[in-house]
Amino acid sequence: MKSKNNYLYTLITPLMILIAVLGLTFRENRKKYFYVPIGIIGIYLVTEREYTRKTYRKNILNKIKIFQENK
Secondary structure (H helix, E strand, C coil), X not given: CCCCCXXXXXXXXXXXXXXXXXXHHHCCHHHHHHCHHHHHHHHHHHHHXXXXXXXXXXXXXXXXXXXXXXX
């Protein structure tokens, strides 16, 4: 189900990475490890989305090629 405010969700991942970078640079040494999981999850979400988009486009291109060959 798609939402009207889907564009807001695209801002969450870069915001997570930004929070992690700022937290790692400006916090004390004993509190820095709190921001590591946030950064890892943000980076994972970006790479997973890019991989999914790439495979989706590849599948569409293959379907178009097969359709053109059968015509």
